[in-house]
Amino acid sequence: xxxxxxxxxxxxxxxxxxxxxxxxxxxxxxxxxxxxxxxxxxxxxxxxxxxxxxxxxxxxxxxxxxxxxxxxxxxxxxxxxxxxxxxxxxxxxxxxxxxxxxxxxxxxxxxxxxxxxxxxxxxxxxxxxxxxxxxxxxxxxxxxxxxxxxxxxxxxxxxxxxxxxxxxxxxxxxxxxxxxxxxxxxxxxxxxxxxxxxxxxxxxxxxxxxxxxxxxxxxxxxxxxxxxxxxxxxxxxxxxxxxxxxxxxxxxxxxxxxxxxxxxxxxxxxxxxxxxxxxxxxxxxxxxxxxxxxxxxxxxxxxxxxxxxxxxxxxxxxxxxxxxxxxxx
Amino acid sequence: xxxxxxxxxxxxxxxxxxxxxxxxxxxxxxxxxxxxxxxxxxxxxxxxxxxxxxxxxxxxxxxxxxxxxxxxxxxxxxxxxxxxxxxxxxxxxxxxxxxxxxxxxxxxxxxxxxxxxxxxxxxxxxxxxxxxxxxxxxxxxxxxxxxxxxxxxxxxxxxxxxxxxxxxxxxxxxxxxxxxxxxxxxxxxxxxxxxxxxxxxxxxxxxxxxxxxxxxxxxxxxxxxxxxxxxxxxxxxxxxxxxxxxxxxxxxxxxxxx
Numbered sequence: 001x002x003x004x005x006x007x008x009x010x011x012x013x014x015x016x017x018x019x020x021x022x023x024x025x026x027x028x029x030x031x032x033x034x035x036x037x038x039x040x041x042x043x044x045x046x047x048x049x050x051x052x053x054x055x056x057x058x059x060x061x062x063x064x065x066x067x068x069x070x071x072x073x074x075x076x077x078x079x080x081x082x083x084x085x086x087x088x089x090x091x092x093x094x095x096x097x098x099x100x101x102x103x104x105x106x107x108x109x110x111x112x113x114x115x116x117x118x119x120x121x122x123x124x125x126x127x128x129x130x131x132x133x134x135x136x137x138x139x140x141x142x143x144x145x146x147x148x149x150x151x152x153x154x155x156x157x158x159x160x161x162x163x164x165x166x167x168x169x170x171x172x173x174x175x176x177x178x179x180x181x182x183x184x185x186x187x188x189x190x191x192x193x194x195x196x197x198x199x200x201x202x203x204x205x206x207x208x209x210x211x212x213x214x215x216x217x218x219x220x221x222x223x224x225x226x227x228x229x230x231x232x233x234x235x236x237x238x239x240x241x242x243x244x245x246x247x248x249x250x251x252x253x254x255x256x257x258x259x260x261x262x263x264x265x266x267x268x269x270x271x272x273x274x275x276x277x278x279x280x281x282x283x284x285x286x287x288x289x290x291x292x293x294x295x296x297x298x299x300x301x302x303x304x305x306x307x308x309x310x311x312x313x314x315x316x317x318x319x320x321x322x323x324x325x326x327x328x329x
Numbered sequence: 330x331x332x333x334x335x336x337x338x339x340x341x342x343x344x345x346x347x348x349x350x351x352x353x354x355x356x357x358x359x360x361x362x363x364x365x366x367x368x369x370x371x372x373x374x375x376x377x378x379x380x381x382x383x384x385x386x387x388x389x390x391x392x393x394x395x396x397x398x399x400x401x402x403x404x405x406x407x408x409x410x411x412x413x414x415x416x417x418x419x420x421x422x423x424x425x426x427x428x429x430x431x432x433x434x435x436x437x438x439x440x441x442x443x444x445x446x447x448x449x450x451x452x453x454x455x456x457x458x459x460x461x462x463x464x465x466x467x468x469x470x471x472x473x474x475x476x477x478x479x480x481x482x483x484x485x486x487x488x489x490x491x492x493x494x495x496x497x498x499x500x501x502x503x504x505x506x507x508x509x510x511x512x513x514x515x516x517x518x519x520x521x522x523x524x525x526x527x528x529x530x531x532x533x534x535x536x537x538x539x540x541x542x543x544x545x546x547x548x549x550x551x552x553x554x555x556x557x558x559x560x561x562x563x564x565x566x567x568x569x570x571x572x573x574x575x576x577x578x579x580x581x582x583x584x585x586x587x
Contacts, residue, residue: 163446170445170452171435178421178432185419188381189433189499190407199442304423 002143005150007259012153013214015254018235019164019247020207023200025236026245026304027173029180030197031100033232034086037107038079038205040227042212044114044121045075047222051129060122068133072213079209080202082110087201092194107229115224126223130216153214157251160207165247167203169305176200177245177304234258237286241293243300252301261285334359334503334534335380335411340389342375349375351558353389357503362525362535364549364566366542368578371555373538374416377507381413382406394502408437410502416511418488422481426472426491429480430463431456433495463498470494470524486517493524504528505536510544522548554578 021035049071053063066074090102114121121127135145167173176196179186183193216222234257242253265282293300333356340353350372357363365373378384380391382403391399398406421429438444439452467473470490475483480491489509496504509521518541525548528535539545545552546566554562554569556578562569569575 166449167442167445170449171431171439171456172442172445174424174428174432175435175440177424178429181421181423182419184383184403184415185421186432187383187403188407188413188415188419189495190404190437192402192404196440203442 002146005146009146009150009153009218011255011258012150012157013211013218014235014238014258015157015251016153016160016214017208017211018239018250018254019160020204020211021232021235022239022244022247022250023164023167023176023204023207026239026250027168027176027180028197028200030091030201031096032090032103032201033100033229034083034090034103034107034110035205035208035235036227036229036232037110038083038208039212039215040114040222041082041110042072042075042079042209043216043222043227044127044212045078046071046213046216047127047130048121049074050133051127054122058122058125059119060127061120068130068217072210075213076206076209079212080206083202083205087198087205091197091201104229111224111227111229121222124224126221126226128221131220133217149217153218156210156214160210161247161251164207168245168247234286237290239300240290241300243302243304245304246300246302249300249302256301257286257289261289332359333357334394335536336390336392337376337380338390338392340376340379340391341387342372342379342384343387348558350379350386353555353558353560355553355560355563357534357536358551360529360532360534361550362529362537362548364545364552365536365538365555366540366545366552367555367561370557371578372558373555374507375558376555377413377505377536377538380406381411381505383413407501411505412496412499412501412503413505414492414496414507414509416508418485418492420480420483420488420491423479425477425479426467426483426494427460427463427476429491430466430494430498431459434459434463434498466494466497469497485512486514489513489517489521493521496528497524501533503534503536505538507538508540509537510539510541518544 017035017039020038021032024030024032024035046068048060048062049064049066050068051063052065054060064071086103086106090099090106094102115123117123118125132142132145132149135142138145138148140148175186175191178189179191179193179196186196187193219226235254238253238257239250240253241256242251243249261282264285265278268278268281271277335357337356338354340350341348342350353372353376365376367373375384379386380393380398382398382401382405385400389399390397393406393409393411396409398409398411421432424432436455439455445452464473464476467476470493472487472490472494475487480488483491492509506525509525510518513521522544525535525537537545537549549566551564552562552566552569553560554572554575556574561574561578562572564572
């Protein structure tokens, strides 16, 4: 039971991250590799804003004791500020592989700084101590709190979904898809390409930072081994499986990949002499899943909805009256 | 004709050592259909790029409806009411026909991020109003039955019509058509000619870059002829027929080989 609560909570947190990432990759078409860094920074900042002064030899910045929800907000502001810098560089003229490499470089630099520069977040040791914030105030048992926290995550996920879905179906979401499909044509129709992508990027990063803040309380300790930038590829797999560009699909994809794959690998035989076997096989299976999805259902479980206009429920007026027009080409 | 809507003065642009456009000067009268013609490599497409902001001129001035637009960004210029097309149709492929035209139509203020979150009902209301107008336009271009088809799945000719539907929806003051007759069959060609005239009759100004001279003769009030980056003549099609420089630009090469 507690196991499932843990799995669902974690999946819910990653679904929030995935919704943000999908705004950048699914809607705008930019393959960003920095997003796990935003989650990590959100986690670290939430920690240092809540866990109090460090006791030597531990060292980290700030060490405040803000209330947990306020800490998430403050941390997220900093995450968005970092995304504003990375996005300003990467989105201006770089696309496709150049964009991906630039964002990978940015997150790798962040990773190295956090690892090596101990006064920031205590380097390799990382931070700990954000244990069930608010548990005593809520007068809950440990298990009761974990259930409560799962519900909080799911409520935040639902709220996030509603906002993202509203954006997705709005003229804003449609415009971003137009920019993705053909930037020059979008510019020719008056769209500022950079500003359009930039807004979506910052909004997506804010969701990643929010996910980071929740993740901090979920695992209560955070260090470089908790976030390698490669983790993001699993999120990409989840988006691909669920349906790139479709918020509902993204959430389903995350739960399918996390719950499905954690379950699958749990029952795999793992020789005692080879404890690394199951995790390695999990990577292989995720790779296989991506290949199979791309082969048999490239749009994902839920395709990006083509007709997002309300009135498209009306039947289209008869098949095609286009004499002499469609016949060429 | 109420004066000029576009004035181009001494425009120059080089790529590396190659001068694509040199001291190019001409103007376009409000409400006119102007043909921009010339042999391949004459610099027509470069002029279109410079005017629409897709390239920065090395020298010269461009004034659109009284506003200097030299070196401005393409989206800024488009918002002033100057829409251009490209030699190949550039539809938004994964969007439906209806969405393509709605994007062209949509007021930019409706695409604000936070307004979308807090004023969804208002935005939906405005969208519905747009949609009625867009359906009329789709009907005019015989695309109404294809409204929910992804633009990617249209035939080449239908993509051309979609381009015209987008322009009609955007309702620009000046539209620049870059080779609208490329790969188009005669039946569709007639429709495109009608569409261009229709724009002009509604008070829009049109510049057409085209190699198809009968088409230019049929629809244009005035023609600008370019050759090797320079404007070599401007006037009515008939007045240019016997202009030796124009004849030379089009036929000179062939004659020298004979």
